[in-house]
Every structure is written in structure tokens, then in C-alpha cells.
Amino acid sequence: MSTKPFNAIGIGVTFSPNLKANIYEAARLSLMFNSRLILIHVGEKSSDKEAKFQSILESFTSDDLDVELVFKLGKTVDVILSASKEKSIDLLILGALQRENFLKYYVGSIARKITRRAECSVLLLVKPSEERVQCEHVVVNGLKDPKTEQTISLAFYVAHTLGADKVTVVEEITEEELAIKVEDDKSLRMANIAKERIRLRENSRVKRIIENIPRTYTNDIAIKSQPIFGQKGYSIGHYAQIARADLLVMNAPSKMTFWDRLFPHDIEHILTELPTDVLIIQ
Structure with missing residues (x-):
């Protein structure tokens, strides 16, 4: 096993209620694993968006966090997968969705598709937190x-x-x-x-x-x-x-077919x- 298996950590970021918590979780993990952090946003680049992301990252400035912002147009799944490959991401962080029963979480359709097709390891977060748990x-x-x-x-x-x-x-x-x-x-x-x-x-x-x-x-x-x-x-x-x-x-599945999804x-x-x-x- 490599002494540093996660050289680059990526996370898809959207302006959702969990944006700050997701970025905090990804930033903390990047520092712990001594990894680069790549924030992937599906959409056009703008100064307002950059300022929003940078303001959230300010808390980690003193820790010398190595971070990069990627803006890319296209379909969400394709963009995150292609950016992960282009940036040689080893660990991709995805947020999970919450069911009506607050004790149960599941992967939304986008995260599920990314998880099945990703060529890197994937971390699914069910309860991202601004404060470390x-x-x-x-x-x-x-x-x-x-x-x-x-x-x-x-x-x-x-x-x-x-x-x-x-x-x-x-x-x-x-x-x-x-x-x-x-x-x-x-x-x-x-x-x-x-x-x-x-x-x-x-x-x-x-x-x-x-x-x-x-x-x-x-x-x-x-x-x-x-x-x-x-x-x-x-x-x-x-x-x-x-x-x-x-x-x-868990191990990643060797391959995923139509029948795997059906049964x-x-x-x-x-x-x-x-x-x-x-x-x-x-």
C-alpha cells in the first residue's frame, strides 16, 4: 500500500444548503491526508461564485490548504467524472440525500451514477458537518x-x-x-x-x-x-x-450490469x- 494513497481529493460543489459543510469536510480530509483539494462546479465561471467558494475556504488559509477550483459546463455526471480523470483525483467525495425517515440515507440518482462509473475511490457523506465529528x-x-x-x-x-x-x-x-x-x-x-x-x-x-x-x-x-x-x-x-x-x-464492484441494478x-x-x-x- 502506498504511504499516500490519496494525492488528490475532489468534491462536486453546488450552492446547496450543505455547501459549507461539504467543503469543510473535504478540506479537513485533504489536510489530514496531505492531499490537494479540487472543487468541481458544474456551470459557468464567475467572480461571484469564486468569491463564495473562497470565503468558505478562508478558514483553512492558515493551514496552507492546496486547493483548486474547476468550472466546467456539461451534464453533471459527465463533468464530475471527466474532471476527476483530468485532475488525477484519487478520492471523490459525494453527498448523500436524506429520506423522510431521518435515520435513513440513500444515494441520489446523480451520485449513484457517478459511484457506479467512477475510476477512483468514492466517499459518500450522509451527515456533513462544519464542526469535525x-x-x-x-x-x-x-x-x-x-x-x-x-x-x-x-x-x-x-x-x-x-x-x-x-x-x-x-x-x-x-x-x-x-x-x-x-x-x-x-x-x-x-x-x-x-x-x-x-x-x-x-x-x-x-x-x-x-x-x-x-x-x-x-x-x-x-x-x-x-x-x-x-x-x-x-x-x-x-x-x-x-x-x-x-x-x-467496501470494495468497489468489479463491474455493474443492467441485471445488477434490477436485482x-x-x-x-x-x-x-x-x-x-x-x-x-x-
Whole structure:
């Protein structure tokens, strides 16, 4: 893992009620990760707009924040994606929308399209705040996948940088992996034995991954491995919610097809109903 995975952080900015909070969140993260910050505005450039953005950024002037404003005309999704590529953005920050039930957040149509097509990592913010809210608990997927080792490593880097004190690695295991149909007491005992074997196997696999992470990022952090039997995507989202995680870190999907959108699974469950801030690692 690179010692500086996020060289450039980008955020799409519009004149919404959350403008100041979004910029504050992005600026703080840029300083923490020692990254450039690129504000992307879809629309014409004007002195009034520049003055508005600069006035919000004034709070970070003394911190020597490296920031650039990008103004570009076009369709919102295409502009943000093209600007992200042109400016070599490593982490793109997007705001999530709030449902009528104040406990539930979801990704709006524009953010959803960007998330599916982005070639960089994406951070979905559900509750941007002008005042910093301490990140204490990070949950990361530990499913068996070629991308998982990098995702777990980066989750620990992020947790360390944000000052979190706990990381939980969740291994989602489908019931199909048991291959035992519970019909009576005997089959129930066999199923429980099989579950325990899978738990031990998964915990051992995750432990090997964590052992290869620099101790700088794992020291002073309480580490928990949590195997969960259930539907992938939905299970980890539910766990992050009940565990009151401050950040959920997930692998980016390998590819997204029409059928993935029609029959949601894995990351699509997360995008449907965000349990907390979500970092999708590309």
C-alpha cells in the first residue's frame, strides 16, 4: 500500500444548503491526508461564485490548504467524472440525500451514477458537518476477493489517519456456503459445526491479511473479526448500522450490469440505503 494513497481529493460543489459543510469536510480530509483539494462546479465561471467558494475556504488559509477550483459546463455526471480523470483525483467525495425517515440515507440518482462509473475511490457523506465529528469505529468488508487485502489495508490507514480507535472486519458468508439443509436436531448440530469451521477459517484468513499491514496503522486500534451469515451487501450494511460505525469501507464492484441494478446485490444494497458514511475503494 502506498504511504499516500490519496494525492488528490475532489468534491462536486453546488450552492446547496450543505455547501459549507461539504467543503469543510473535504478540506479537513485533504489536510489530514496531505492531499490537494479540487472543487468541481458544474456551470459557468464567475467572480461571484469564486468569491463564495473562497470565503468558505478562508478558514483553512492558515493551514496552507492546496486547493483548486474547476468550472466546467456539461451534464453533471459527465463533468464530475471527466474532471476527476483530468485532475488525477484519487478520492471523490459525494453527498448523500436524506429520506423522510431521518435515520435513513440513500444515494441520489446523480451520485449513484457517478459511484457506479467512477475510476477512483468514492466517499459518500450522509451527515456533513462544519464542526469535525470524531471517527471512532470503522467497519470494513473482509469477504474473500482479490481486492479485499488492499481494501482492509487502506481501511486501517484511514482509521489511523482519522484517529479511530476500533476497526471491525466483517466477513459476509452466504447460507449457501454451508450446504446443509436444517431439518432436524442432527442437521442443526451439523450446521452449527460447519458454521464454526467457516468462522475459524475466515478469521484465520483475515488475521493473515492484518499481519501484513504496517504496525503504524494497527497499533492502538482495537481489532475485531466478525463473520456474519447472510446476504452480501445487506448484512454488512445492517451490521454497520447496529454497531453505530462512523465509516463503512467496501470494495468497489468489479463491474455493474443492467441485471445488477434490477436485482440489487453487494454494493447495490449499500447504495440503496446508506447505514453511515461509506468509502468505496477502487
